[in-house]
Amino acid sequence: MKKILSNTPPEVGATLQKLRLERGLTLEDLSRTAGVSKSMLSQIEREKANPTIAVAWRLANALGVSMAELLSSEERKSDPIRLLEAHETPTLPGEHAGYVLRILGPMELAGKYEWYELTLSPGGALVSNSHDPGATEHLTVLQGSVEIEVDSMRKKLKTGATARYEADKNHAIRNVGKTEAKALLVVIHR
Helix, strand or coil: CCCCCCCCCCCHHHHHHHHHHHCCCCHHHHHHHHCCCHHHHHHHHCCCCCCCHHHHHHHHHHHCCCHHHHHCCCCCCCCCCCCCCHHHCCEEEEHHHCEEEEECCCHHHCCCEEEEEEEECCCCEEEECCCCCCCEEEEEEEECEEEEEECCEEEEEECCCEEEEECCCCEEEECCCCCCEEEEEEEECC
16 A cells, blocks of 8 residues: 655644643743744744754654654554653753753653753853752762852762752852763752
């Protein structure tokens, strides 16, 4: 049987909106994670614009789906094991600050529970403004050493150490060593 190809591009908007809402994300949440403007997302969801390949790739990564799933209007079947390859894991590059933050947690938990792999170059820093009231962070150093600063208090951590601290205050994680540092960062919002 010959498959008939359509001459019209797929209507990505409804699928994008469905995936975003399934994960409990606002346009602003997805915009920040995917690095795509809120107005562009709104235009795509309203079928006023189709995403470029680069934008579709960013959106698929941010939502934790394949590009085929994002571009398909077919209802997808549930897979008991959802596997994300390394290249599919959304990443927030902070090259100017010497860090890379890989988003390991699913997008539907963003704003509740978030977990990341943080890589810091020597001298690199992830500096954060205060999160919502009651938020805490739990940082376990996997490689190298880092310094945690909350308000004006500082503590150094070596490989294997864990720091638990209030994240509703300004805080920073810095690599004060001479080699790359890696850590697992868990953020819990109240």
